[in-house]
Amino acid sequence: MIKILIVEDEKQISKVMKLYLEKEGYNVTLATDGKVAEDLIDNNLYDLVVLDIMMPYKDGWYLLKKIKSINSKTQVIITSARGEEEDRIFGFELGADDYMVKPISMRELVLRVSLRLKSTIKDIVKEIELGNLKIDEDNRRVFEDEKEIILTPKEYDLMLFFIKNKNRVYSRDDLILKVWGYDFYGDTRTVDTHIKKLREKIEFFKENLKTVWRVGYSLTLEDE
Template structure:
């Protein structure tokens, strides 16, 4: 395993402990101890996952989260904070965070969450021309979807939405973000279009009925 992780945390003792546990799992670990250093590393290096403290000196975690998620091949981001208010969690997910942990941290839980995120990233590689998930088979090049070995007819946008969510598992997307990514920035419809297509995917595919979750007040995510 050579996946690379960046820990952005100003508490050096905590940062070092996280590093010890993650290195034992075989990860390559890099460190940043303030917002400026974290931003520089995010800009200059490629990481598979970032563990990001929200309350940082010089630049806060929200700014770094935006920076990380603006990259073309954006890494997964697990936010850590001493604050666990619902507003903070929702705000983090709206900015693109993949997970959220409240301090004090359990190292065993942190390692488990990191492992799950890395496995999801590998499974969702967009370079795959053939994707198998449970009873679902997606042939990307021919744009064909099979359920239990039977072809399921999807409209072009239903297929595009399904593929986008498969390639970005466990991430919460607002409806307008999905409109931008799947329909295009110049699409003149409204967010109810997303709701309609999600409903159709759930009706047609058992996989989506079970895995395509509504995050109330935010949007949707494909829960793997």
Template sequence: MNEKILIIEDEKKLSNVIELYLKKEGYLTYTAYDGFEGEKKIEEEEFDLIILDIMMPNKDGWSLLRKIKSISPKTKVILTTARGEEEDRVFGLELGADDYMVKPLSMRELILRVKLRLKSKESSSLEKFNFKDITIEIENRMVYEEEIPINLTPKEFDLLIFMIKNPNQVFKREQLLDKVWGYDFMGDTRTIDTHVKKLREKLKFCNTYLKTVWGVGYKLERSNQ
């Protein structure tokens, strides 16, 4: 196991505990204790996963999350924060975070989430999809339609991949939030409608095959291929 994990956390005691547990699991660990130090490390080196505190001095986690996803979109990010409000959770996931944990952290749960995120990264890295006029490169998180690259946000990409992997199945909006956003929360499901709308605007493929099932949710129809 050679996965590299960066811990960006200004509470040094907590950072040390996280690092200890990760090292016991065989991960290579790196630490940063404020936003500036974290930004420097992600600019200098690529990591498989980053555990990112939101509230930090010098540069907050939101800014760093945007930076991470812009320069290394395939890097998994688990946000940590003392604030558990739904608005914060949704905002972080919208920005492209892969998971969200509220402090105080359970180390057992954190390690489990790290393993799950790295497993999903490993299983997807070798995959490539070709449907109709679109090509999707999982590792590079790139989508091409008629050989033209299409710019998708991290969650637009994740939603598209999930639907393609589960064709002809109807999913409720709550199910999509849980499966794609990786956090089971009882909140506003309009974010799904927004992302579907954006996918349809950007990809003719989605305009044709990503169907609304009225009163239920969405499905990707592939029976016409």
């Protein structure tokens, strides 16, 4: 599971950030001052840190340098009320991967986190094995019992989404938003059609992709 640290001294803002990011399936930890943040950074490896600059005890610039010295691949998104060009440039020079000026849109934060993690996830997960399935993510190829399954691009995206979010129930609207995107103009019957195709093509999905009555769908594995 992707691990995210939020370093933010405004407790209400940090709790809202945590809520939005946990909804996306991330493992989120909060630090409300620089000392706590430094201790967490020293003793844990995070995939991404959302880092406020103006923090008690240890400021964000100090923490940014420490994060990058421990693991340069950890993605860091700076959040700051200071949006002047010199501040943004200074942040990038210290190794920040993104810079957001407060007040922050939570939807934009979720999107930026997702974009920053794409390269990280690709480095970590080259191949997925689940039951008798094997997925080659780099080449978007799927094998079941060593036989290649030919999927359309959206069938593949939907399949991969379920695999990465096992044992969670998603409504048709959720799936449209997360797989097809905000700019999709079709209707939810598109989801049903793609679910049917996945069950027809992949025996593992025929057995494990469950319909939750009046709610949606879930890839449910009894032993997990």
